[in-house]
């Protein structure tokens with residue numbers, strides 16, 4: 001079971017407000033406000049009104065990139081088509097981060113209601129919640145909740161007595177890290193190999209079955225009912241001006257590893273504090289933010305706010321929502337090597353930067369790790385990373401360069417082969 | 431959108447013809463003069479013939495399965511003159527291998543990789559295909575249902591699915607081999623054939639390596655680094 005970290009009482013609770021109740025008890029959830037948002041969307045706001053409310057709330061996608069959700073919905077709603085779909089992305093690609101699954105286990109109704117509202121807003125009759133096939137707990141919790149909500153008339157062939165249809169289906173999928181990427185996820189839902197497609201056209205224009213499809217992270221969708229219930233103003237009052245609301249963060253320190261709901265814009269120092277103090281005698285060497293393709297930032301970032309834009313500028317990203325305190329025991333080059341290798345292994349192989357670029361990058365880091373002296377490597381790594389970013393087919397290979405580029409940017413000397421022991425074996429490792 | 435003016439289509443077509451008629455001509459004196467090819471052009475795919483004038487392709491299907499963007503599919507007439515819409519699996523493979531063995535070695539060489547496939551009772555599969563409306567958009571569900579019915583994905587079943595849904599065999603095989611929960615052999619006694627649910631070893635290895643790196647106890651010992 002995932003460990004929930006205690007947060008200050010003053011922090012807003014938007015996603016985990018009902019986390020302590022029995023997650024699949026529909027009556028309790030309804031008593032606490034579940035499906036009020038859906039009723040507002042259905043009865044008062046209508047499609048355009050709902051999208052306007054989400055736009056007014058400045059909700060941004062929690063799947064990593066922070067794309068404005070209202071814009072995405074409007075694109076899907078206004079693209080001419082006979083059919084539209086909503087896909088809730090609950091894949092949770094990073095195996096070391098449990099943020100999305102925590103949400104789905106603690107409050108499945110928020111995810112389901114958010115998905116239903118998105119479908120109502122864009123005029124979709126079918127929606128899918130994509131989850132990991134190996135996560136039996138999430139599948140059974142969500143499926144039970146969908147069943148109860150359908151029986152109660154919140155979903156199904158006659159939603160809220162309106163005569164309109166809206167089906168939400170839990171779809172287990174399985175593949176590699178890449179499956180979390182939206183175009184890959186759609187491929188999996190279509191029963192094809194998990195490999196990305198060139199964007200644009202974005203899924204909001206041409207997605208599942210080539211129909212306009214909204215793909216949103218489950219946290220993004222779970223914030224939607226709250227926004228419709230409490231109003232966009234109330235939402236904008238939380239988090240930061242550029243990024244209102246809260247996100248779930250997997251905080252990991254040497255002493256603790258758990259999930260917490262954190263308002264966007266909270267100083268990174270406060271986020272790390274949720275994981276307790278570093279053990280006696282240890283100092284903070286770096287902070288790893290964003291998961292396997294995250295950025296390695298120096299301790300001076302502690303006062304920077306945790307939000308999409310600041311992290312991007314610093315060379316990291318919110319990514320899988322993981323924030324890891326790296327103390328002075330860690331060999332940073334080894335850490336970067338582990339991350340880069342994972343990203344390379346999980347790349348799908350469809351494009352050259354993906355198949356070969358990430359592999360070469362991992363090899364360069366591995367040479368650094370064992371202290372092999374190749375004077376051109378530093379330049380080579382920088383050039384290669386640049387080329388990968390410039391020619392990538394999907395964001396995975398772009399982001400896969402981040403551990404190395406951020407490591408070299410902030411901890412350059414650690415990556416200098418002169419500072420590393422000469423390998424015992426000869427240079428045969430080349 | 432769809433209002434109709436009689437003859438409008440013809441007028442549009444003629445207008446296009448007229449426009450093109452007065453455009454400058456772009457005739458290139460090939461082969462003396464050659465146009466630039468796209469920067470990413472990697473040459474044309476072509477199957478080569480051997481000195482006997484027969485195709486060197488063994489129909490091993492490797493290229494079609496390996497091609498990451500699924501631009502290769504095998505199709506055509508096999509060595510016994512039978513037409514196959516989508517080629518591939520063991521029986522054609524076996525035929526070609528046997529034939530080329532006779533040609534090259536002068537005697538049949540038994541091919542251990544070739545097992546004639548078992549005749550399969552297709553009733554169940556046809557019911558599944560019916561349920562999914564023969565729709566290739568439901569491929570993963572079709573494959574999962576097939577595996578549930580037969581315990582694994584027999585080649586004969588994959589072929590039938592390809593023929594009936596019209597999806598390329600390479601695409602079906604590509605998808606089926608991509609997903610770890612799908613299998614091509616019957617499960618052994620200790621294995622479960624169940625749908626999804628296998629943990630991915632690559633992920634556990636990553637989590638373990640990450641833990642090790644964070645605790646300073648990775649592959650390099652602290653003393654080696656000091």
Ligand SMILES: Cc1cc2nc3c(=O)[nH]c(=O)nc-3n(C[C@H](O)[C@H](O)[C@H](O)COP(=O)(O)O)c2cc1C
Nearest residue numbers: 061062063089092093180181182216217220395396
């Ligand atoms: C390699 C890769 C992995 C991703 N994994 C996930 C994931 O596990 N969950 C997720 O919601 N989004 C993931 N994304 C982002 C999705 O592509 C997509 O942007 C997101 O689901 C859109 O939702 P949002 O607008 O709510 O952020 C991933 C992207 C990439 C490039």
Ligand code: SF4
Nearest residue numbers: 487488489490491493
């Ligand atoms: S099927 Fe096998 S032998 Fe034939 S072209 Fe493809 S890879 Fe070569």
Ligand code: FES
Nearest residue numbers: 348349350354394
């Ligand atoms: S991971 Fe293969 S193209 Fe992006």
